Amino acid sequence: MSVQIERDGAVTTITLNRPEAMNAANTDLRDGLREAVEQAAADPHTRAVILTGAGKAFCSGADLKSGFEPAEDGMPDIHTALNDHFHPIIRGLRTMDKPVISAVNGPAVGIGISFALAGDLVLAAESSYFMLAFVNIGLVPDGGSSFLIPERIGFARATEMAMLGEKVPAPKALEWGLINQVLPDDALQGAAQELAARMAQGPTRSYAGSKRQLNAWSFGRLEAQLELEATIQHEAARTADFLEGVTAFVEKRAPRFSGS
Numbered sequence: 001m002s003v004q005i006e007r008d009g010a011v012t013t014i015t016l017n018r019p020e021a022m023n024a025a026n027t028d029l030r031d032g033l034r035e036a037v038e039q040a041a042a043d044p045h046t047r048a049v050i051l052t053g054a055g056k057a058f059c060s061g062a063d064l065k066s067g068f069e070p071a072e073d074g075m076p077d078i079h080t081a082l083n084d085h086f087h088p089i090i091r092g093l094r095t096m097d098k099p100v101i102s103a104v105n106g107p108a109v110g111i112g113i114s115f116a117l118a119g120d121l122v123l124a125a126e127s128s129y130f131m132l133a134f135v136n137i138g139l140v141p142d143g144g145s146s147f148l149i150p151e152r153i154g155f156a157r158a159t160e161m162a163m164l165g166e167k168v169p170a171p172k173a174l175e176w177g178l179i180n181q182v183l184p185d186d187a188l189q190g191a192a193q194e195l196a197a198r199m200a201q202g203p204t205r206s207y208a209g210s211k212r213q214l215n216a217w218s219f220g221r222l223e224a225q226l227e228l229e230a231t232i233q234h235e236a237a238r239t240a241d242f243l244e245g246v247t248a249f250v251e252k253r254a255p256r257f258s259g260s
Contacts, residue, residue, distance in 0.1 A: 003032030004054075005039060010047040010200035011193065012040045016115075019055025025111055026063035030085050033115070037089055041096035047200040049096070050192050051119055052103040061110025061133060062086075064246055079234035082142055086111060087226050090144045093118035094219060097208035099199045103192035104128045104170070104179070114143030117152065120211065121195065122179040124170040125188040130178060135165040137245030138257065142233045147225040151218050153178050 004015040014036045016023040023029065040049050053059055062068070062081075071077035093100050093115070102119030109131045116122055116130075132141050132149070140146075141162050150158035153176045161168060170182045183191050199207065236242055240260045248255035 001032065002026070002029035003036050005036040007043070007046060009197070010045060011050065011196040012043065012046040012048075013050040013052065013193075013196075014040060016051075016053040016059055019053075019057070021063065022057035022060035022107065023053045023055070023112070024060045024063040025086075026066040027069075027085075029063075030081075030089070034085065034089050034092065037092040037096070041092060041098070047098055047204050048196040049098060049100045050103055050196050051093070051100060051115065052189070052192065053105050055106070057106035057112075058102075058104045058108040058128065059110075059112025059115055060107055061112055064137075064249070073238070076237050077234075078142075078237045079230045082226070082230040082233065086114075086143055087230075090114055090118045090222075090226070094211075094215060094222070097211065098204065099196075099207050099211070101192050101196050101199075103188055104130075105185075105188055107131065109133050111143040111145075114145045114148060117148040117178075118144065121181075123181045123183060123188060123192050123195070124173065124179050125185040126170055126182055127185050128170045129167040130161075130170075130173050131165065131167045132161045133165050135163060137249055137255070138239055138241030138243075139236045139245070140229070140232050142229040144222055144226055144229070146229055147219075147222055149178070152176075 002018050004017045006013050016029060018029055040046050068076035068078055068081045100119040102116040102122045104116050104124040106128050108116045110133050113130050134141055149161060157176055173179045174182045241257045244257060245255045
């Protein structure tokens with residue numbers, strides 16, 4: 001299974017489980033994650049949720065080989081994929097009335113950043129990093145990242161991440177305020193479980209109320225931003241630069257962008 005869900009007492013752990021592909025989000029993983037999030041949200045016995053990845057990665061982004069169905073023009077139908085499949089995951093994590101702890105055990109890239117930052121508290125392994133890699137293949141940030149990131153770290157640093165497409169190591173992400181805590185690699189999962197267990201024993205309705213307040217303050221504009229991202233990303237997927245970026249990625253060489 002591309003996504004595993006396991007409940008221990010009042011804590012449910014959702015694990016992205018394609019370690020051989022660094023947990024890249026293909027159709028099975030994205031649909032499995034949506035189902036797991038909806039299941040955890042509806043489970044009356046679950047009072048806290050952990051989202052993490054199997055193996056050496058949290059999530060390396062969307063699987064370019066099998067993450068998108070074709071549109072009528074034969075190009076990837078990114079607009080539909082985002083609106084119908086990925087956006088419900090982000091909404092589900094943000095709006096479930098229980099705390100979500102993201103335990104980032106390795107690279108969180110592309111849509112993987114969105115999965116992580118949609119959580120309420122973000123813990124990261126010392127060796128992990130965050131990366132908006134879209135620009136490297138001629139695309140733009142999506143999955144709510146063009147909103148979630150500047151809300152946390154400001155316009156200047158968000159622009160740096162979006163336009164340079166460089167890795168942000170976990171210690172720098174903590175310094176910037178992108179995440180909440182950095183832990184030694186071998187201590188991450190234990191710390192996440194300990195925090196989740198503590199919150200599962202806490203005032204559930206208080207957490208839910210705080211989450212609603214923070215969503216109303218910080219995420220009230222998220223819906224409009226998701227639609228804008230889907231529209232611009234769909235346009236970007238029809239450029240010569242995108243075709244060159246994907247080709248270069250597959251051929252493991254530097255892209256030669258033409259600006260068209």
